[in-house]
Amino acid sequence: MSKLTIPIGPQHPALKEPECFIITVDGERICEANMRLGYNHRGIEKRCEEITYIQSAYLIERVCGICSHSHSTAFIQAVEEIAGLEVPKRGLYIRTLFGELERIHSHLLWLGVAGHEIGFDTLLMYSWRDREIVMDILAMVSGNRVNYGMNSIGGVKRDISPEQADAILKAMDDLEERTKYYIELGLQETTLIKRLSGAGSISYEDATRLGAVGPTARASKVDQDVRRDDPYAAYAELEFNVITDDHNDVYGRTLVRLGELMESYKLVRQLIKNMPDGPIRKKGPRKIPAGEAISRYEAPRGEDVHYVKANGTDKAFRVKVRAPTLANLSAVSKMLEGDYLADVPIVIAAIDPCFSCTDRMAVRNIRGGATEMHNPGSLRNFSIDWYRRRGIDFTDLNKKLMKRLERV
Amino acid sequence: MQRPGKMISEVLKHVGKTPATTNYPFEKAEMPEHFRGKLQFLPHRCKGCMLCTKDCPSEAIKIKKVGDKKFEAEIDLDRCIYCGQCVESCFIQALVMTTDFELAALNREDLKMTINEKNSPKPPAEEE
Numbered sequence: 001m002s003k004l005t006i007p008i009g010p011q012h013p014a015l016k017e018p019e020c021f022i023i024t025v026d027g028e029r030i031c032e033a034n035m036r037l038g039y040n041h042r043g044i045e046k047r048c049e050e051i052t053y054i055q056s057a058y059l060i061e062r063v064c065g066i067c068s069h070s071h072s073t074a075f076i077q078a079v080e081e082i083a084g085l086e087v088p089k090r091g092l093y094i095r096t097l098f099g100e101l102e103r104i105h106s107h108l109l110w111l112g113v114a115g116h117e118i119g120f121d122t123l124l125m126y127s128w129r130d131r132e133i134v135m136d137i138l139a140m141v142s143g144n145r146v147n148y149g150m151n152s153i154g155g156v157k158r159d160i161s162p163e164q165a166d167a168i169l170k171a172m173d174d175l176e177e178r179t180k181y182y183i184e185l186g187l188q189e190t191t192l193i194k195r196l197s198g199a200g201s202i203s204y205e206d207a208t209r210l211g212a213v214g215p216t217a218r219a220s221k222v223d224q225d226v227r228r229d230d231p232y233a234a235y236a237e238l239e240f241n242v243i244t245d246d247h248n249d250v251y252g253r254t255l256v257r258l259g260e261l262m263e264s265y266k267l268v269r270q271l272i273k274n275m276p277d278g279p280i281r282k283k284g285p286r287k288i289p290a291g292e293a294i295s296r297y298e299a300p301r302g303e304d305v306h307y308v309k310a311n312g313t314d315k316a317f318r319v320k321v322r323a324p325t326l327a328n329l330s331a332v333s334k335m336l337e338g339d340y341l342a343d344v345p346i347v348i349a350a351i352d353p354c355f356s357c358t359d360r361m362a363v364r365n366i367r368g369g370a371t372e373m374h375n376p377g378s379l380r381n382f383s384i385d386w387y388r389r390r391g392i393d394f395t396d397l398n399k400k401l402m403k404r405l406e407r408v
Numbered sequence: 409m410q411r412p413g414k415m416i417s418e419v420l421k422h423v424g425k426t427p428a429t430t431n432y433p434f435e436k437a438e439m440p441e442h443f444r445g446k447l448q449f450l451p452h453r454c455k456g457c458m459l460c461t462k463d464c465p466s467e468a469i470k471i472k473k474v475g476d477k478k479f480e481a482e483i484d485l486d487r488c489i490y491c492g493q494c495v496e497s498c499f500i501q502a503l504v505m506t507t508d509f510e511l512a513a514l515n516r517e518d519l520k521m522t523i524n525e526k527n528s529p530k531p532p533a534e535e536e
């Protein structure tokens with residue numbers, strides 16, 4: 001049979017974010033999978049060079065809607081390291097607490113999405129209902145469901161009252177009970193096991209070679225977790241297990257995430273129990289001395305890396321974000337090889353992708369060989385030019401649009 | 409032991425129960441006490457230091473001088489990302505966040521708020 005190339009995306013019903021997968025199939029089997037990134041470049045890194053650190057913290061938080069706390073913590077940790085700020089213990093504990101609550105909501109979200117991708121929507125409904133418990137907790141303490149805005153340079157902004165701590169503990173009990181049920185479900189439900197086993201297989205060797213991170217790697221027996229290997233915030237004082245699995249497939253990734261949920265409940269209880277008294281923050285300086293730092297953070301999806309270079313002003317000289325999805329993408333190509341076409345949505349979903357968080361753009365000028373970086377404005381001009389060179393002129397359309405806008 | 413249809417019992421358990429969703433907007437939704445909603449400006453407290461304008465990540469708030477030690481705030485609710493930085497920056501609590509979250513409007517102009525002494529709540533007596 002001859003080979004056929006199917007482009008999936010950038011706009012496709014099975015994808016929630018704009019990304020393009022170019023899949024070559026031989027019958028139902030995939031022989032090659034390639035992908036193209038960069039459809040949702042937002043110029044966040046560049047923008048961070050133009051706004052102050054205080055403002056950047058909010059922008060960086062919006063790199064990702066699900067792991068907002070991960071990105072902001074990773075960024076702020078780097079800034080604090082450059083400034084040599086020592087964050088009060090209680091601040092670190094609250095920061096860690098939010099990291100774990102975020103992991104809980106992210107993994108429950110993933111469980112629902114995975115259920116949805118394999119046509120098991122009952123699981124989606126129930127796990128998302130249970131996720132509301134932790135969302136309510138997050139909203140109660142931070143004042144918002146997604147972008148918590150808890151981090152500030154030098155600590156956290158909001159303290160946790162004893163009543164809130166009680167509410168969190170109560171929620172953990174409820175969630176633990178529910179998660180136990182999901183684990184039982186994962187171990188017994190035939191549909192789930194049959195559908196997920198063998199899908200998106202990747203061996204230990206390939207996972208390490210391609211640099212997979214987070215639950216994706218841990219499901220292939222790669223025993224790595226930044227929280228344990230390079231402890232930040234309060235993790236050095238906490239006890240928890242790193243969950244690994246040797247199924248190497250989507251089923252393994254499900255079990256790892258469910259196991260991590262149980263560990264997170266344990267961590268949250270420890271954090272509340274051992275939370276020291278004292279201030280939650282130290283006033284951070286507006287100007288950060290020259291220096292650079294790399295900060296690692298175990299986001300729900302894997303290791304998140306931020307690089308910050310300061311030059312002594314109140315604005316960063318350079319900020320670089322490496323979102324966990326980027327590290328997992330080359331593994332996805334490998335996972336898809338040899339799989340069925342129908343497995344594409346669940347295999348992609350199994351790394352819990354956040355493509356829009358991953359998009360950084362470098363435009364390579366092939367003839368000159370130089371690399372140019374673009375911000376939203378220059379990118380817009382670039383695209384207008386690009387089309388004009390191909391005989392499509394948007395000038396008239398633009399004028400019409402402007403007129404319209406003026407009238408409104 | 410593998411069992412197909414394991415979730416059926418869970419589903420059946422919920423048959424007689426009330427739905428987990430709420431009947432919003434027919435029933436009012438309550439936000440938690442410290443929710444970050446619509447901003448409220450208290451002009452009698454403002455000293456015009458402009459720290460809020462300087463720190464706002466989305467250029468959503470502007471403070472204008474309208475008289476001797478009198479200030480008015482212009483807040484773009486459609487620009488505001490409800491981060492609470494201005495509340496944090498203001499050292500005399502002239503800005504507070506309310507739990508009001510129902511901010512949809514049909515017209516962009518309706519999302520611009522100008523708050524001055526005339527249209528803001530009367531200051532408590534002890535502060536006069």
Ligand code: SF4
Binds near residue numbers: 495
């Ligand atoms: S809440 Fe944030 S975005 Fe809104 S006005 Fe205040 S600082 Fe600006």
Ligand code: SF4
Binds near residue numbers: 454455456457498
């Ligand atoms: S920070 Fe407070 S006092 Fe200063 S201008 Fe803003 S509202 Fe007024």
